[in-house]
Amino acid sequence: MTDPILRMDNVSKMFGGVRALKGVSLDVFPGDVLGIIGPNGSGKTTIVNSITGFIKPTSGKIYFKNKNITGKKPHKIADMGVTRTFQIMRPYYSLPAYKNLVIPLFSPRARRTGGWRGGGSLGNRQTVAIDILEEIGFERDSYIPFKTASTLPTGYLKRLELARCLSLKPEIIICDEVFSGLSMSEIASMVPLIERLQDDGITIVMIEHRLRELFQVANRVMVLNFGEKLIEGTPSEVMADEQVKEAYFGSEKVEEVMTYA
Amino acid sequence: MSTQKLRKERIDRGIKVRSDGLYALMSWRELSYLTLPRFILIAGLLALPFLIPGMYWQRVISIVCIYAILALSFDFLAHYVGLVSLGGAFFIGTGGYIAGILNSYFSIPPVFTIPLAAILGGAVCTLFILPCLPLKGVYFAIITLMYPLFMARVIEAFDIFGGTDGIVGIDSFSSAFVEQYFVIGMLLIFLFGIRRLVTTDRGLIFTAIMDNDQAVKASGINITQYKALAVFIASAMGCLGGACLTHIYMWSGISQFALDFSILPIAATVIGGAGTLVGPIIGCLILVPVSEFLRDFGTLRIVFYASILVGFILFRSDGIMVFGQRKYEQFERWTKI
Numbered sequence: 001m002t003d004p005i006l007r008m009d010n011v012s013k014m015f016g017g018v019r020a021l022k023g024v025s026l027d028v029f030p031g032d033v034l035g036i037i038g039p040n041g042s043g044k045t046t047i048v049n050s051i052t053g054f055i056k057p058t059s060g061k062i063y064f065k066n067k068n069i070t071g072k073k074p075h076k077i078a079d080m081g082v083t084r085t086f087q088i089m090r091p092y093y094s095l096p097a098y099k100n101l102v103i104p105l106f107s108p109r110a111r112r113t114g115g116w117r118g119g120g121s122l123g124n125r126q127t128v129a130i131d132i133l134e135e136i137g138f139e140r141d142s143y144i145p146f147k148t149a150s151t152l153p154t155g156y157l158k159r160l161e162l163a164r165c166l167s168l169k170p171e172i173i174i175c176d177e178v179f180s181g182l183s184m185s186e187i188a189s190m191v192p193l194i195e196r197l198q199d200d201g202i203t204i205v206m207i208e209h210r211l212r213e214l215f216q217v218a219n220r221v222m223v224l225n226f227g228e229k230l231i232e233g234t235p236s237e238v239m240a241d242e243q244v245k246e247a248y249f250g251s252e253k254v255e256e257v258m259t260y261a
Numbered sequence: 262m263s264t265q266k267l268r269k270e271r272i273d274r275g276i277k278v279r280s281d282g283l284y285a286l287m288s289w290r291e292l293s294y295l296t297l298p299r300f301i302l303i304a305g306l307l308a309l310p311f312l313i314p315g316m317y318w319q320r321v322i323s324i325v326c327i328y329a330i331l332a333l334s335f336d337f338l339a340h341y342v343g344l345v346s347l348g349g350a351f352f353i354g355t356g357g358y359i360a361g362i363l364n365s366y367f368s369i370p371p372v373f374t375i376p377l378a379a380i381l382g383g384a385v386c387t388l389f390i391l392p393c394l395p396l397k398g399v400y401f402a403i404i405t406l407m408y409p410l411f412m413a414r415v416i417e418a419f420d421i422f423g424g425t426d427g428i429v430g431i432d433s434f435s436s437a438f439v440e441q442y443f444v445i446g447m448l449l450i451f452l453f454g455i456r457r458l459v460t461t462d463r464g465l466i467f468t469a470i471m472d473n474d475q476a477v478k479a480s481g482i483n484i485t486q487y488k489a490l491a492v493f494i495a496s497a498m499g500c501l502g503g504a505c506l507t508h509i510y511m512w513s514g515i516s517q518f519a520l521d522f523s524i525l526p527i528a529a530t531v532i533g534g535a536g537t538l539v540g541p542i543i544g545c546l547i548l549v550p551v552s553e554f555l556r557d558f559g560t561l562r563i564v565f566y567a568s569i570l571v572g573f574i575l576f577r578s579d580g581i582m583v584f585g586q587r588k589y590e591q592f593e594r595w596t597k598i
Contacts, residue, residue, distance in 0.1 A: 052479065078481035086479070092472040095465065103469045104480035106462045125462055168481055 003066060005030045005203055006051070006082070006172055011060030013046050013227075020046045022227045023060065028172070033194070033204045035214045035235070038224030039247060044207045045087060047224075048176050052084045053077040064172075079109045081171035085161035085178055087207075091149035097138065098145045100160055101129035104167035113169045129167070136163045137193060155186040162193070172203045179210040187213055215239070223247065267595040277590045298589070302539065303449060310441045318553075319437055323509055325549045326444035327353075327502040332526035332533070332541030333451055334495035340536035341459050342491040343471030345398060347523045348386070348405035352499025353506060354412055354518035356382040360504035361428040361513030371432055375504045382500025387493045394488045406523065413518040427514025434508055444505055448542065451498055456538055458494075467491055525549070532573045534580025543581055 004027035013021040021043045028034050036044050049055040051062055053074040062070045069077055078084075092100050104110060105125040133145045136159045144156065152160070158178050165173045175194075179187050187210060194217050198204060208214040215221070215235035223230040223238060225247040231238060238244055280291040309322050331349045338344045360378040363369045369377070393404040417425055434440035458464045469477050470484050477484050507513040525548060526541065533544030551569065555562040577584060 054475070054478075073483075074475075074478040075481050075483045078479055083481075084479055086475070090473045090476040090479075092469045092476065094472055095468060099465055100469075102462050102465050103477060103482070106466060107481040109481045164476065164480060 002029060004028055004063075005065055006205075007063040007066075008047070008051070009061045009063065011047075011050060011057045011062060013043075013050060013055065014058045020227050021050070021057070024224070024227070024229050026222060026229070026232075028203060028205060030203055031198070031201065032220060033198055033206065033218045035218035035221040036205065036207045036224060037209070037211065037214065037221060037238075038230075041226075042224040042247075043227040044224055045176055046227075048084055048174050048205075048207060051077075051174060052082060078168060079107070081109070081168070082174070083165035083168050083170040083172065084174040085158075085165060085176055087176040087180070089154070089157040089161055091152070091157055091160050093150040094148065096146050096148055097152060097156070097160060098126055098129040098133060100149055101132055101163055101167050102126060104164050105129060107168060109168050132163050132166055133160075136160075136166065137189065154181050155183070158182060158190075159193075162197075166197075170202060172205065173197065174205040174207075176207050177209065178206070179208055179213055191217055266598060268598050269593050270596045271587070271591045271593050273591050302542075306445050306449060307442075309445065310438065316437075319441065320509070321550060321553055322441050323444050323505070325545055326441075326448045327506055328522075328525055328529065328549050329448050329542040329545040330444075330451055330498050330502045331522060332529040332545050333448070333455060333538060334498040335526045336530050336535065336538055336541045337455050337459070338491060338495045339530070341464070341471065342467045342488065343397075344488065344491065345402045346405045346492075346495065347402050347527075348390070348408060348496070349499060349524075349526050350409035350518050350520055350522040351389075351405065351412065352382070352386055352496045353503035353522045354409055355385055355496075356500025356503025357507040357513040357517040358416075358422060358428070358503075359385075359500065360507045361431050362422060364431045364508075365428050371434060371508045375501060375508070378504035378507075379497045379501035382503065383493045383497030386496035386500065387489055390492050390496070391485075391489060394485055394492070406520075409518040409520065409523065413515045416515055423514070425515060427512055427516075429512050431507055431511045431513065433511045440505075440509060444502075447501060447505075452538060452542065455494075459538075525552075528570055530580075531570070532577075532580060534582030534584070534586075537580065537582040537586070540580050540582030547581075 006026075006028040008024055008026040010023045010025055011021055012019065012023050024043070024047065026034075026047075036047065038044055046055070050057045051069075053069070053072050053076065056071045060070070061068055064077070064080060064082055067080075069080065069082070091097075092103065102125045105128060130145050138145050138156065138159065144152075149157070149160065158181075162173070162175070162178065179190060182190065191213055194204060194206070198217075206214060206218065218235055220232065221235050221238045222232040223241075223244050230243050230247060231241050233241075276291060276294050280294050286292065306326075310319065313319055313322055331353065334352070335346060335349060338346045356378045359382050360371075360374040363374040363377060364371065389408060390405065393401060396404060416422055422428055434443065459467065466477065466482060466487055470487060474484050477487075503517060506517065526545070529544030529548050530541040531544070532547060533540030533542065552562065552566060555565050558565060573580075
């Protein structure tokens with residue numbers, strides 16, 4: 001078996017007296033689409049934040065390609081190719097959509113690696129930015145890539161988050177709820193996009209509440225509850241697990257709840 | 262119930278639309294529409310020394326330009342990088358003292374002290390501000406407001422660099438003419454330089470940091486480095502102004518750390534139009550002479566001054582420049598609802 005590209009080793013995080021993560025271990029292999037699910041407050045976003053350096057774990061180690069990245073600065077980790085999207089979108093509101101991508105294309109990583117499809121080193125980052133936006137689902141011959149980010153609807157902002165990761169020529173993209181807040185048809189158009197990224201050899205970690213679409217794209221799923229790993233396995237294994245049902249629906253008679261649901 | 266039947270409609274002028282694209286190059290009318298406002302500003306500033314009579318008002322020109330450079334640096338930091346800095350006095354004082362020390366203790370001529378003061382002063386100011394770069398908004402403003410007070414007290418308490426008397430006997434510019442054109446030239450260079458800078462890809466990163474620093478971090482860019490660069494640019498501009506001030510008055514002292522240098526540029530930015538870069542300069546061209554006129558009223562000066570400011574904030578809160586630009590580019594008409 002190949003080495004894991006990303007490995008969490010017994011990671012815990014305390015927020016004051018609250019244990020947000022209790023010794024979570026996780027291996028992500030190259031080419032994986034790993035789903036992380038769990039009820040609200042189970043520590044999903046804390047995992048993203050600790051991997052990408054936005055918070056420092058209280059204990060435990062995180063390795064990327066066997067290199068210890070625990071407690072490194074966010075920009076250093078992004079520079080290594082571990083990118084993330086934000087659950088609450090963080091575009092540059094005062095800039096047009098395509099100029100939002102000029103910033104990641106100007107980053108040291110994009111200039112070193114040439115960026116997505118060779119964009120960073122070329123003189124004209126704005127043209128490359130529009131190419132990336134087209135690839136991610138912004139209609140090329142429309143005015144949408146030129147609209148200010150503050151006027152874009154949620155669907156496009158979610159795509160813009162992904163586009164920012166792509167501009168860095170990432171090895172891993174950690175998506176923090178890219179489907180949330182989207183309509184059914186928008187989600188349906190995002191799924192093939194995720195599959196295409198996987199085909200391009202990008203490892204994807206997805207945190208999601210939309211289970212149906214997640215199980216469609218993921219090849220492995222991890223379930224978190226109160227900061228602890230409940231189970232890890234293929235989507236069908238996870239769906240059949242009693243513990244998971246309990247975490248989602250409560251410990252009362254599962255069958256009874258299911259009939260109401 | 263509102264019985265309003267008409268509403269005001271704003272429409273871009275035809276000439277504005279025509280001169281947006283390449284067509285602008287095809288007719289003198291469109292070309293002049295684009296270049297005239299810039300030409301008026303440049304020519305107006307360069308002609309100032311000939312238009313203004315009397316020794317006293319000639320000196321005011323230089324002071325206006327120094328304040329304008331400070332206001333420009335404030336506008337750049339506050340509206341393009343998102344750092345609200347009240348450190349104008351800190352920049353002026355640091356630059357002023359460095360120029361004074363270099364000239365008086367090491368007898369370096371003004372030709373060299375001014376650029377040296379700008380670069381050294383910029384480095385010193387950046388070093389002082391570096392620890393507070395992660396701070397935002399009001400907290401950053403308070404820290405930068407504290408530094409000039411801190412420096413003035415340190416110089417007073419330890420009696421260094423001439424103590425309360427300041428450093429005297431510093432060389433002046435070779436003539437009033439050189440003095441005025443130097444500061445006017447520097448102001449124009451900084452204005453067009455910063456305007457160019459903020460539209461480059463590197464300049465976009467500054468705006469991105471203001472909008473959303475977390476996303477910039479997630480893009481693999483070291484934001485502290487870029488904030489430090491922005492502070493260096495702004496403080497070097499301020500220090501250059503301070504060095505000019507020292508050579509104009511042939512003296513550098515504690516009053517260069519006076520909070521006037523922090524507050525007036527902000528007032529000028531409010532009046533001129535925040536985020537326009539030209540606006541703060543227009544604001545200084547109005548405010549500094551007004552404050553000189555008001556000297557006749559003695560202590561009542563500050564009352565008049567404050568009233569003007571309040572009036573502007575209430576009735577023209579977007580500033581002269583934004584208002585003027587709108588009038589230049591659009592016309593208004595009443596339409597039926």
